[in-house]
Amino acid sequence: MGAWLSGSRMPGPGRNEVVPLPLRLALFISAVHLYDSTKSFCELKIINRKSNLSVPLRSTLLLNCTIELCPDSANLTVTWGRMQLGQLMPINVSQIEGYDRKKEDKLMVVPLIIHKLMPEDEGQYLCKVEQRELTSVGHIISVHLKNASETNTSQAGIDNPQLGPETQPSNPLYIVAGVVGVGLLLLLLLGSSLWKFCLKDFLRARNSARLKILQSEIHYQEVKKEEEVTYTTVTISERPADALVRSSDTQGSSEYAILRFEPPPSLSVSRTTTVNSSHYFSV
Incomplete structure (x- = not known):
């Protein structure tokens, strides 16, 4: 060189x-x-994606055209349009608002707002960006209208143009059905708990009654056996102890005599012992 x-x-x-x-x-x-x-070549880019939207009649539509800017973004022109017979027809400028989302993000957002959508507003929308000899066209956003009894506001996201959640009136039947369902579920749970508690007490009382009856029968059988058994005790002694013998006379008076029993003789001999006019015989 x-x-x-x-x-x-x-x-x-x-x-x-x-x-x-x-x-x-x-x-x-x-x-x-x-x-x-x-x-240092920079290409203008629209980062919106293709979308199909279904919005209620007489609602507010918000579409966003998000543009990735180049370092030199002077003389930048953004156009919102609607496809008609294969051509892009520009939309009224009063419906377009432009602002910078964040300078450090190098993004520019140009929204399209249409109030009180009418049947003639249905169609395909897209945005186009022009800077000198550079031109960039975004994806088509298809908007379809549906009947609605009340006016709802639908909003598209900044990075992903789509309608936000719509505020629709809740159906009273669904609310009543939900409340009834929850009530039935709570009653079912409460009944199940009470049934388990009552059944447990009933089984416990029945088992306790059976145990008491069984204990009573066992006690009755033991008492009956004790009454039927008779104990007989026989005491035999070679030398019987002294005994008291009651004697009575004809006048009704009585006295006691002490008798001493002696073993009988080897031979059988009858003898008579008289004590106070009373006869006792021993063999």
Whole structure:
């Protein structure tokens, strides 16, 4: 490069010419400028996606055209339009509002607001961005109308143009059905808990009654056995102890005599013992 700029001859067969220095400088500056322009080239881009929207009649429609800006965004023109017979027909400028979302994000949002949608507002919408010789066209957003008894407001997102949640009147039948369902569920749970509690107490009382009856039967059987058993005790002694014998006379008076029993003799002999006119016989 340095030799080429210093004025050396151009190598090549049959050529022995020297390129003038001013021409060489002009070519060098053009090459550097072309390199810088291709390196810093920025393309306008609309980052909206294709969408199909269904909105109520006489509601408010909000569509957003989100543009990714280049460092030099001067002389930028944004146009909202509706497709008619294959051509983009611009929409009234009073319905378009432009603002910068965030400068550091390098995004620009141009919304389209249509109040009280009518049947003639149904169609395909898109936005177009122009900057000098650069032009960018966004995706088509299809808007379909549906009947509605009340006016609802629908709003599209900034990055993803679509209608936001609509505020619709709740159906009283669904509310009543939900309340009744919840009540039945609570009653079912309460009844199940009470049934388990009552059944548990009933089984416990029945088992306790059976246990008491069984204990009573066992006690009755034990008492009956004790009454039926008779214990007989026989005591035999070779030398019986002294005994008191009651004697009575004819006058009704009585007295006691002490008797001492002796073993009988070896032979059977009858003897008689008289005590106070009472006869006792022993053999």
